[in-house]
Amino acid sequence: MTSILIAVSVICAINTAFAILLLIAEALIVDTGECRIVINGEKELAVNGGRSLLATLKDEQIFIPSACGGRGSCGLCKVTVLEGAGPLLPTETPWLTPEEQKGQIRLACQVKVRRDLRIKIPDELFNVRQYCTQVEDITDLTHDIKQITLKLLEPPEIAFKAGQFIQIEVPPYALTDEPVYRAYSISSDPAEKDHMELEIRYVPNGICTTYVHKHLKPGDKVTLNGPYGEFGLSASDSELICIAGGSGMAPIKSILLEMARTGNPRRCRYFFGARSGRDLFLNDLMRSLEQKLPNFSFIPTLSSPQPEDRWEGEIGKVTDAVGRHVKDASRAEAYLCGSPLMIDACIKLLREKDMPEDKIFYDKFA
Amino acid sequence: MQELGFFAILFSAVFTNNILLTNYLGMCSFLGCSREIKTALGLGSAVIFVTAATSVLNWLVYACILVPLDLVYLRFIVFIVVIAAFVQLVEMIIERVSEPLYNALGIFLPLITVNCAILGVSLFMVIREYTFKQAAAYGLGSGVGWALAIIAMAGIRQRLTQRSRIPRGLEGPGIALIIAGTMALAFMGFNGMINLS
Structure with a gap:
């Protein structure tokens, strides 16, 4: 009996000692204090350093498109960092073309905020918000495509251009233990600001498509962010x-x-x-x-x-x-x-x- | 058993009893990160540093805590905790102290927290009842041996993808495992020169 108690307490003592050591180290070492991020030369943010640029910006309600959730495996969260990012990391190079590397483009999920940064992001990203919506209707368009109608709850309206896409947040369920984000084009008329429609095709074992096709029901809440994308009608009058x-x-x-x-x-x-x-x-x-x-x-x-x-x-x-x-x-x-x-x-x-x-x-x- | 000196153990851990090629430990990062010499160098140096440091640390924990309290059977879990905490701590310190060093070495540290070669070194060292000095030599030597193996592997793979046409079904892990096997055969030639156990 005593031997068990000793064993348990020794394990606990060792683990607690290390946990405390790491907490102290984290408090002393990782937090680099307040940093300034200047966006497009106009907007200035004061943030706490030590985390990735992507996560830091998300806390400030600026959403950079990212499909993998910041693990450096999708290569979508590209931003131009003019100053303060440090050298290119081996985890970024596979995603950036030589021209992009010259143009100071970086992956926001890999760049850490350590000091003052000057970054450039497309103006339209300032319009990107997180939206809370509710499923109003799910219709089968074909045997494997469903049309999802969402009603916007908070904020109650969205302004987007025809051709743009949004990202759905898929909560943890059978196929994923962490929230994942997947991009879908909006299929409804931009004039309907309080509703939006998506067309989603079922992909066997696709994390988001399985969730939408097999789990989502009318009345469920869906979190999404957007709108993103440059795809859309030009201003010309050609065919x-x-x-x-x-x-x-x-x-x-x-x-x-x-x-x-x-x-x-x-x-x-x-x-x-x-x-x-x-x-x-x-x-x-x-x-x-x-x-x-x-x-x-x-x-x-x-x-x-x-x-x-x-x-x-x-x-x-x-x-x-x-x-x-x-x-x-x-x-x-x-x-x-x-x-x-x-x-x-x-x-x-x-x-x-x-x-x-x-x-x-x-x-x-x- | 005849007492082995510092350099004998160091040498044998690097060549004759290479932890990767004779014990097949640490295979996952060996196969995963051996596409380019540059990455292999970074990961290799991280492993050298971590095995050298954790073998010493674990020896101290083992000799000063586990043996006196008669808790030797807890060594697996305790060693893992020590390694994980140490790696995290080192990563934080490197990140703060030197950014170039962090970019070259630090980003690989999380990858090797659960590298079985590192745990293997700590376990072998207590099974073989090394003294403190021997443990230090063994840790350092194993790290160097592991780094040597992954760098050699990366060199071979880099050349293979540039120069030769690999049959489609063997691309990637397939050919890598064949190369690893051939390398292990070559290293077996050294076997028996120095008896570690």
């Missing part, structure tokens, strides 16, 4: 070629709804690629948009239509359909949304049709 399949429809749909509301007269063709009839969705909405927008046409194409689909439309890959319909793309603009493979194939095709590279805008779903 539009939109190409997107599956849940890639989301940002295009948002852009089209805005065009319909404002009566935008630009010529627009939307090529929608799917495998067979069961992958088609929102056909009626697209047809009604064709009524409202005289210069808009919706061109769905099936790569392998089934007999029961009784399909009379375009057949083949989406690039085949674009190739048949578009002869000269030199004056048009393209908006692409989907998997990296599909986007690369579309860019190649459009370049062959003489579309200038700076007129091709895309949103890659990685």
